[in-house]
Amino acid sequence: xxxxxxxxxxxxxxxxxxxxxxxxxxxxxxxxxxxxxxxxxxxxxxxxxxxxxxxxxxxxxxxxxxxxxxxxxxxxxxxxxxxxxxxxxxxxxxxxxxxxxxxxxxxxxxxxxxx
Amino acid sequence: xxxxxxxxxxxxxxxxxxxxxxxxxxxxxxxxxxxxxxxxxxxxxxxxxxxxxxxxxxxxxxxxxxxxxxxxxxxxxxxxxxxxxxxxxxxxxxxxxxxxxxxxxxxxxxxxxx
Numbered sequence: 001x002x003x004x005x006x007x008x009x010x011x012x013x014x015x016x017x018x019x020x021x022x023x024x025x026x027x028x029x030x031x032x033x034x035x036x037x038x039x040x041x042x043x044x045x046x047x048x049x050x051x052x053x054x055x056x057x058x059x060x061x062x063x064x065x066x067x068x069x070x071x072x073x074x075x076x077x078x079x080x081x082x083x084x085x086x087x088x089x090x091x092x093x094x095x096x097x098x099x100x101x102x103x104x105x106x107x108x109x110x111x112x113x114x115x
Numbered sequence: 116x117x118x119x120x121x122x123x124x125x126x127x128x129x130x131x132x133x134x135x136x137x138x139x140x141x142x143x144x145x146x147x148x149x150x151x152x153x154x155x156x157x158x159x160x161x162x163x164x165x166x167x168x169x170x171x172x173x174x175x176x177x178x179x180x181x182x183x184x185x186x187x188x189x190x191x192x193x194x195x196x197x198x199x200x201x202x203x204x205x206x207x208x209x210x211x212x213x214x215x216x217x218x219x220x221x222x223x224x225x226x227x228x229x
Contacts, residue, residue: 004158035219040124042205043159043219058216090158100147100209101166104217106158 003027004107006091012113013081021076021110023091031096032074033104034058034066037088046089049074050096081114088112119148119208121220129228134178134193136223138206141187147209148189149217150180154202162204165189176200201227 004025013019023032030051035043045058047066055068063085067075078085089110094102122137140146145167151159163174170182176199180191191204206220 040221042221045216048216092158100215101164102209102215103149103161103164104151104159106160108156108158 002108004091004093004105006089006107006110008110009108010111012115014115015082017081017114019078019081019112021089021091021112023074023076023107025072025091025093025105025107027093027095027105028071029093029095029105030071031094031102032068033092033094034064034074034076035090035092036060037090037109043090046076078112078114081112083114086112086114119206119218119220121204121206121223123223124221125224125226127226127228128196130198131195134191134196134200134225136191136204136206136225138180138189138191138220139187140189140206140208142208147215148180148182149207149209150174150178150189150191151205151207151219152202153205153222159205162191196225196227198227198229201225 007022033048034046037043044060046064049055049068052068065077091107092104094104119140148165150162152162153159163172165182173179178193203222203224205222207217210216
């Protein structure tokens with residue numbers, strides 16, 4: 001079984017709808033991240049959490065919110081989806097033990113389309 | 116501020132040829148640099164990382180990268196390309212902002228021709 005799982009893998013929704021993307025991990029890591037990938041832009045950090053009680057905004061948090069329900073679960077919500085939020089979304093985890101050289105472990109991604 | 120620039124959004128090589136993917140960083144302090152690979156329909160996975168222990172870093176699948184401070188570069192190479200190397204490659208730098216956030220480059224897609 002995969003260490004970092006994301007559900008759903010694909011989602012098509014309409015403008016204005018609320019949508020939640022979920023991430024679960026079995027690696028026992030404290031740190032979790034949500035990224036957005038757009039062609040030609042690489043990955044941009046939306047939110048990150050260093051433990052259950054610590055949540056921080058990333059570069060592009062506007063229009064998004066997150067919830068860290070447990071060490072293993074980190075959800076990303078779009079309160080009112082808009083077409084320019086169409087993208088590939090990745091969840092990632094890291095142990096937080098190696099400081100700046102921490103390796104991140106990525107889920108398979110969720111492809112979201114907002115019509 | 117720290118950032119990373121990948122030169123060339125697409126690189127095409129023949130099978131068996133040298134692979135060279137370029138990455139330059141800007142940093143006011145010693146950087147921590149990574150290369151990640153993304154195969155089709157998968158998440159990113161670590162290829163290698165520079166931790167200041169050695170300037171030549173060897174990674175998985177025959178890839179290596181050399182940290183050159185004078186050139187502010189961390190280019191990724193592989194002597195002989197294989198069809199299975201076709202993927203997107205991301206250079207990344209970690210920012211020391213108290214939480215060690217990672218900034219990713221825009222990515223370089225590698226095509227391998229038979």
